[in-house]
Amino acid sequence: MATEKHFKYVVLGGGVSGGYAAREFVKQGAQPGELAIISKEAVAPYERPALSKAYLFPQNPARLPGFHVCVGSGGERLLPEWYSEKGIELILNTEIVKADLASKTLTSAAGATFTYEILLIATGSSVIKLSDFGTQGADSNNILYLREVDDADKLYAAIQAKKGGKAVVVGGGYIGLELSAVLKMNNLDVTMVFPEPWCMPRLFTAEIAAFYESYYTNKGVKIVKGTVAVGFDADANGDVTAVKLKDGSVL
Missing domain, CATH: 3.50.50.60 (FAD/NAD(P)-binding domain)
Structure with a gap:
């Protein structure tokens, strides 16, 4: 024992x-x-x-x-x-x-x-994963989450492996904004998607959000508002290739 x-x-x-x-x-x-x-x-x-x-x-x-x-x-x-x-x-x-x-x-x-x-x-919170909701294709490779140092290591490795590639950030809160910025610093083509009418609505007024969104847009980050990810396509290796949005568009 x-x-x-x-x-x-x-x-x-x-x-x-x-x-x-x-x-x-x-x-x-x-x-x-x-x-x-x-x-x-x-x-x-x-x-x-x-x-x-x-x-x-x-x-x-x-x-x-x-x-x-x-x-x-x-x-x-x-x-x-x-x-x-x-x-x-x-x-x-x-x-x-x-x-x-x-x-x-x-x-x-x-x-x-x-x-x-x-x-x-003092366990803090755990990540909400799209696979928890049964989102189609959410268990494909290169769909990453960020909470712990292990997650950050996986994300860092993916950034190195996909130099000049495309990244989609789902969520427009603190972490979504910060990751969009740092992915852009790594020269990835970045699109940020979130369901709210503007970024960080619990904290930002429409005017403050407009300032940040234009700042990000000027840096080359594309912003898609008012919709959510409903599914993912993957290739034969199981690597994610596309993000399907509720509004019918595909990234």
């Missing part, structure tokens, strides 16, 4: 919140051995926003350990050694599949168990 580990505090999730929480636990006097951070990712907590920006730059792209937390707030960069120096157990590559709150026990996919006195759940 796998050994059970006990901690006073467990942070479930090794993202931005988990990393900043670790810094605060230390500031508040948490003792060595009291705190564990459990993450399914393979790396110590990092500043996730870098993934849609400098990580994909054509020249001198950002790489870890350059953007571990807490550099996003101008704080100290917490390298993996920092956690061990502070007596914090950083448990990586570990996905928790069961949480029994009554017995204060967490169980990993590999069957390891962890008990705690206080649990902080």
Whole structure:
């Protein structure tokens, strides 16, 4: 049977919140051995926003350990050694599949168990995939998502493999705008598609959005508004070749 580990505090999730929480636990006097951070990712907590920006730059792209937390707030960069120096157990590559709150026990996919006195759940969100909705052809190759460093590595590799090629960005929020910009910096032919009447409607007025959209258009990004992707065509290798839109057009 796998050994059970006990901690006073467990942070479930090794993202931005988990990393900043670790810094605060230390500031508040948490003792060595009291705190564990459990993450399914393979790396110590990092500043996730870098993934849609400098990580994909054509020249001198950002790489870890350059953007571990807490550099996003101008704080100290917490390298993996920092956690061990502070007596914090950083448990990586570990996905928790069961949480029994009554017995204060967490169980990993590999069957390891962890008990705690206080649990902080900081798992963040997961990507919504078009395949989750059964969108036709959504499991074709080169349909990529961005949430974790692994996703960014796949996207970076695709950019290198498709130099001068065409990219379609589905979504016109922060990540859609940032990826459209960085794909353009990599000299791809970029089209951004989103269902709203203008980009980032929850944050931008029509006037602010018009400014950004004209800025992007002047940089060569094509913008298609008011429609969504409903299907994808692929070639014999399973690589995506076309994006079918609800308005009947095909990119």
